[in-house]
Amino acid sequence: MAREEKCIYLDNNATTPTDPRVLDAMLPYFHTMPGNPSSIHAAGRKARQAVDSARGRVSALLGCRSDEIYFTSGGTESDNIAIKGTCFAQEERKKIITSSIEHHAVLTVCEYMQKFGYELVKVPVDRHGIVDLDFLNRAVDDHTLLVSIMHANNETGTIEPIQKIIEITRRHGAIFHTDAVQTVGKIPIDTNALMVDMLSLSGHKFYGPKGIGALYVRRGIRFDPLAHGGHHERSKRAGTENVPGIIGLGEACAIALNEMTAEELRLKALRDRLWQSIWEKIPKVSLNGHPTERLSGTLNFSVEYVEGESMLLKLDLEGICASSGSACTSGSLEASHVLVAMGIPHALAHGSLRFSLGRFNTEKDTDAVINVLPGIVEKLREISPLYQR
Amino acid sequence: MAREEKCIYLDNNATTPTDPRVLDAMLPYFHTMPGNPSSIHAAGRKARQAVDSARGRVSALLGCRSDEIYFTSGGTESDNIAIKGTCFAQEERKKIITSSIEHHAVLTVCEYMQKFGYELVKVPVDRHGIVDLDFLNRAVDDHTLLVSIMHANNETGTIEPIQKIIEITRRHGAIFHTDAVQTVGKIPIDTNALMVDMLSLSGHKFYGPKGIGALYVRRGIRFDPLAHGGHHERSKRAGTENVPGIIGLGEACAIALNEMTAEELRLKALRDRLWQSIWEKIPKVSLNGHPTERLSGTLNFSVEYVEGESMLLKLDLEGICASSGSACTSGSLEASHVLVAMGIPHALAHGSLRFSLGRFNTEKDTDAVINVLPGIVEKLREISPLYQR
Amino acid sequence: MQYSQKVMDHFMNPRNVGEIENPDGIGTCGNPVCGDLMTFHIKVEPHSDDLNAARISQIRFKTFGCGAAIAVASMASEMAQGKTLSEVIQMSRDDVANSLDGLPPIKMHCSNIGVQAIQEAIKDYLKRIGRQDLAVKVKGCPKESH
Amino acid sequence: MQYSQKVMDHFMNPRNVGEIENPDGIGTCGNPVCGDLMTFHIKVEPHSDDLNAARISQIRFKTFGCGAAIAVASMASEMAQGKTLSEVIQMSRDDVANSLDGLPPIKMHCSNIGVQAIQEAIKDYLKRIGRQDLAVKVKGCPKESH
Numbered sequence A, B: 001m002a003r004e005e006k007c008i009y010l011d012n013n014a015t016t017p018t019d020p021r022v023l024d025a026m027l028p029y030f031h032t033m034p035g036n037p038s039s040i041h042a043a044g045r046k047a048r049q050a051v052d053s054a055r056g057r058v059s060a061l062l063g064c065r066s067d068e069i070y071f072t073s074g075g076t077e078s079d080n081i082a083i084k085g086t087c088f089a090q091e092e093r094k095k096i097i098t099s100s101i102e103h104h105a106v107l108t109v110c111e112y113m114q115k116f117g118y119e120l121v122k123v124p125v126d127r128h129g130i131v132d133l134d135f136l137n138r139a140v141d142d143h144t145l146l147v148s149i150m151h152a153n154n155e156t157g158t159i160e161p162i163q164k165i166i167e168i169t170r171r172h173g174a175i176f177h178t179d180a181v182q183t184v185g186k187i188p189i190d191t192n193a194l195m196v197d198m199l200s201l202s203g204h205k206f207y208g209p210k211g212i213g214a215l216y217v218r219r220g221i222r223f224d225p226l227a228h229g230g231h232h233e234r235s236k237r238a239g240t241e242n243v244p245g246i247i248g249l250g251e252a253c254a255i256a257l258n259e260m261t262a263e264e265l266r267l268k269a270l271r272d273r274l275w276q277s278i279w280e281k282i283p284k285v286s287l288n289g290h291p292t293e294r295l296s297g298t299l300n301f302s303v304e305y306v307e308g309e310s311m312l313l314k315l316d317l318e319g320i321c322a323s324s325g326s327a328c329t330s331g332s333l334e335a336s337h338v339l340v341a342m343g344i345p346h347a348l349a350h351g352s353l354r355f356s357l358g359r360f361n362t363e364k365d366t367d368a369v370i371n372v373l374p375g376i377v378e379k380l381r382e383i384s385p386l387y388q389r
Numbered sequence C, D: 001m002q003y004s005q006k007v008m009d010h011f012m013n014p015r016n017v018g019e020i021e022n023p024d025g026i027g028t029c030g031n032p033v034c035g036d037l038m039t040f041h042i043k044v045e046p047h048s049d050d051l052n053a054a055r056i057s058q059i060r061f062k063t064f065g066c067g068a069a070i071a072v073a074s075m076a077s078e079m080a081q082g083k084t085l086s087e088v089i090q091m092s093r094d095d096v097a098n099s100l101d102g103l104p105p106i107k108m109h110c111s112n113i114g115v116q117a118i119q120e121a122i123k124d125y126l127k128r129i130g131r132q133d134l135a136v137k138v139k140g141c142p143k144e145s146h
């Protein structure tokens, strides 16, 4: 369909288009400079230098040393290394704490570790998706190896108070990991000031390429590799380096460092204007996520009496790409565990929509939503048995 | 240095330049078609279709079903999944068998599994690098979970008799995995005819991009994921799919399927001519690897009285990129464990050179080697205390 | 998730949407896990208790649910329209899925509750005409989906 | 692996390569693990047993080894040339590495055996002039590297 060709992409929390500047930086490393960074010849040395300089750009964004950055294949791998690696590197502490709203890349890993004798505690959240600090405070003890709580949630954009979480965690000498896949490149992060121990990021969530990510590990924190093999990444992540991917990630970090502050404001204005219009034009909609402590590009709300996937499909036919917490859009049979954990009733969780705005969106895109969404909702409500006019 | 700019790249076993056709196929998936294959909208569906079609192209090269292919971040990850995944998915059998000449991506993983109570047996090889089938036959028993033996060795190019190895393995109901990172795309492989259970491959070894690989797993073979998370890759390998990488891998497979036969002959002629000239012009050189059962692009030989890295450096200054089994070129302090396992004396292992030819090499490249190598060897022998004219 | 063209057609242009004034039977079926819910209204003619004689003369539905659920309800309504009650009682979920050229696997057991909802309406009709004995023999909606 | 420009310079244009006819001392040091081997020939003037008076007047080396080993031997030979024996005995591996603007970490303990090999040659000289007692005090080549 011609419409599909120029889809209005409002699903930037799922993945972002690679910035053309990022792609440009990567291109020479495919054919013209093919070296393997482990090789000692000119081609290898060039690749090594490029990788080193990209590592420097990642660490500049995070305010850490470059030897605290390990390149991985993405956010999921980073989360897996952080959690499994920390567990397998020791035998003393056998308790892991996470939150009920983590991405599957953290939740499923923590659950898997139960197979190896680890106790798992999931901290609940309030209706805005903020973790319950009192609960956490009671849960962390001297047997706690690791606390893994995300920096911001991918569905609602709610930003967790990780400064306070870290304070609680440190009191008992537990290691703190945060899945910052949704925040890196979007809001400022200073690993040093925060005293975070491990932090995961993923290139394709902030205009870098897919298939590349990184794990920050504070010096002195021990972890077993997930993938064993050669001496790559200081023997902590084996496998020939994804050189173009690493260059792309470095470039994405450099761009973010430069543009983040202005972009955050721009997106917030765009998003708030969109929400304002939706709220005015569609009755019975409710915001999901924290009203203020929230990523500036994320807008998640529920539309009463209609189901999310059917709205998505109709938006899609209008050339608009968005997402939903509907069970029908996930691989599972249940509605978003995040919305449910926030106490949002199932029917409303099923009827949620997420527009996540990004670098390449403009008012034209949000205007398109405002033009078509009220009609779509109206049509679907008409055929809904729940709806009484 | 201007010379470095146009290096003659003869290190294709380390990594290959991405084929421009592969890069072309990938390009649209960076910015123009950014979708996440898990998304249900048009952008997501396009990405999903592209991934599915690439999976079909990989399976066409291997003669398997497309649902037997799992995309990974490279050869190392594939090897890790195969070995760790098989171990963690069961509790009955506690013995792993591998060979003494495996890549570190297999050897180190097998060694790591000892930490989890697995017994490890390394099968020795003969002077050509062929595994000792009698030894293997005695080693495999009913406690053996997994036999992992590479298809062809990356340093010498020696091709193992995996058909026979599989016959031995199957007699005891063990699972057979082969690291085929050096053979996929270079020689025909029919997973079905071979009855191999698991097979690892890596994109950047046959003109695909870095950071992408695959694991073939015969239907019915159980394994635990290495990275847990979302439902990607039929819940066996979590993480947003590296769409451009997957497309590139698919294209690399399609090209290989088409061109492999002719290319194998071309490379063999090129390589044999190179060796013939070296052998005529430089006294005291000896071939490493099997004289005939060998990858057609690989030439590994030892030069008496001189050390490999110093030859590499001088070649490099002449604009030629090659590799060596010298300890000085590895991250470790020891000479190639492969050459040493073949019974090659340490001094000769230190003095080995590997030229690995590939798709973009021509006679001009090998001629350049023939022009400069004799002089380099002569100079280094002059300053060698081992050399008596 | 890929929907067939037929699914998309019924999703975009659902047939028989709405309610019937003074229906002969009303049936509802829903799967709370999936968040799908369907309500069918039917008219039966003639008003017989002979399942081979009585036919569904008019049918209307409303659906809260994903694309598959809407398409299933629409397709099921089309398939039931004009059929005898005994024919409709013999219809299966697979019949509907097949008529839609298939459903994504995950939607099969979840959104595919159209036939059950219609059968609930038939049960309701049978009860209304005093044939409780026949009503209990009709499968209708599975327990967990009421 | 990145070599400094100094290392590359000495690797490309090694100074003092060769052997000496009728040397006053010969020293060899090698690390079988790394595959590095160095042999130094020295001439000493005056032929004194006063370590502060006797100087290395001529020095030549041969090396089997990687780029670092060749550069280390060349640099060590330049540094020792003209120095008194006591000065050379006090030279350390780090002195050579520093003069080369550093060596890759992995090469530090392996290829950096130039100073030891020269000290072996001094030991040999002292033995030849009958001062076994002084020879044993010179460190020379570490045990595992003979």
Ligand SMILES: Cc1ncc(COP(=O)(O)O)c(C=O)c1O
Pocket: A013, A014, A074, A075, A076, A077, A079, A103, A105, A150, A152, A153, A154, A179, A181, A182, A202, A203, A204, A213, B238, B239, B240, B241
């Ligand atoms: C919060 C969060 N964590 C982890 C991930 C996983 O990252 P990736 O898909 O790059 O592996 C994602 C996105 O998928 C995410 O949003």
Ligand SMILES: Cc1ncc(COP(=O)(O)O)c(C=O)c1O
Pocket: A238, A239, A240, A241, B013, B014, B074, B075, B076, B077, B079, B103, B105, B150, B152, B153, B154, B179, B181, B182, B202, B203, B204, B213
């Ligand atoms: C035989 C063999 N196995 C495994 C690997 C690892 O592959 P990758 O570096 O793509 O992870 C390589 C190359 O590095 C190899 O040559």
